[in-house]
Amino acid sequence: MIYRIRHITRYAYDNPVSQCYNKAHLLPRNTPSQRCLDSRISIAPQANWLQEHTDYFGNRYCYFMLNEPHRSLEIDITSRIEVTPMQPENALDLGCSVEDARERLALAADEATLDAHEFLLDSAMIRASAPLREYAEPSFAPQRSLLSATRDLTRRIFEDFTYDPEFSTIATPLKDVLKHKRGVCQDFAHLAIGCLRSLGFPARYVSGYLETLPPPGQEKLVGADASHAWFAVYSPGDGWFEFDPTNDNMPAGQHIVTAWGRDYADVTPLQGVIFDGGGEQTLEVSVDVARV
Numbered sequence: 001m002i003y004r005i006r007h008i009t010r011y012a013y014d015n016p017v018s019q020c021y022n023k024a025h026l027l028p029r030n031t032p033s034q035r036c037l038d039s040r041i042s043i044a045p046q047a048n049w050l051q052e053h054t055d056y057f058g059n060r061y062c063y064f065m066l067n068e069p070h071r072s073l074e075i076d077i078t079s080r081i082e083v084t085p086m087q088p089e090n091a092l093d094l095g096c097s098v099e100d101a102r103e104r105l106a107l108a109a110d111e112a113t114l115d116a117h118e119f120l121l122d123s124a125m126i127r128a129s130a131p132l133r134e135y136a137e138p139s140f141a142p143q144r145s146l147l148s149a150t151r152d153l154t155r156r157i158f159e160d161f162t163y164d165p166e167f168s169t170i171a172t173p174l175k176d177v178l179k180h181k182r183g184v185c186q187d188f189a190h191l192a193i194g195c196l197r198s199l200g201f202p203a204r205y206v207s208g209y210l211e212t213l214p215p216p217g218q219e220k221l222v223g224a225d226a227s228h229a230w231f232a233v234y235s236p237g238d239g240w241f242e243f244d245p246t247n248d249n250m251p252a253g254q255h256i257v258t259a260w261g262r263d264y265a266d267v268t269p270l271q272g273v274i275f276d277g278g279g280e281q282t283l284e285v286s287v288d289v290a291r292v
Helices: 097-109 113-119 129-139 146-160 174-180 185-199
Strands: 002-024 032-046 047-055 060-066 070-083 203-210 228-235 239-243 256-259 270-277 279-289
Touching: 070 097, 097 113, 097 146, 097 256, 113 228, 129 146, 129 174, 129 185, 146 185, 146 228, 146 239, 174 185, 185 203, 203 270, 228 256
Parallel strands: none
Antiparallel strands: 002 060, 002 070, 002 270, 002 279, 032 070, 047 060, 203 228, 203 256, 228 239
């Protein structure tokens, strides 16, 4: 399946801005299940300098600068992505058990597993804790497959927590999400990652998009009109597997990956600084993901 993704971000300022510097994680990356065919970046006013880079985690991002006065800024990025589904849910009982995964992680000498260890550590927005471990433990019986246990955790988050865009902001602590059982896709991804790390399993944050209009007869997924977030867990010897607690599924065709990292802070869609001016500002974001 080939998708066309268009992500438009607009800022309007009360006062002219003399300069701005920005970093955008809005260019889809290549993965085993997707290939970016092309991307087009349009910035208005025209950027004085723009360059694409690859970050520590292998994500594509663009860095741009405007040094002319402006009262608005629009970043319009269009990409074409070829997606090949690779995560059948009937494979959940395959792979190592919860107990075996812990042993393999402790004794690992292969490069993939050693690299996964950095996703066991606390990060800027996610810290392992006893409450997170206690919430997750009922799903992780020692002899159960790690993937099946993670799928059960995904289902429980979907059933126990309410999707509420009014509850949280980027700065809402994970402990508040757990306490009130409310949040959005970013919160639910952070929650699952915190649970897994608290149990000793590597997990990473995945940022991307969902198909805006689903195939006939299928329900529209939550989060399809903006950037979406989910997570991936590492199973030693098997690799990384993705799960979406907001929609209670495993991504398989309708999810397009932009970037991954330890948490949201590593892959913020757009961040930057402005100098001299600005005042109050308004932000508008629109996302369209359509089958070609």
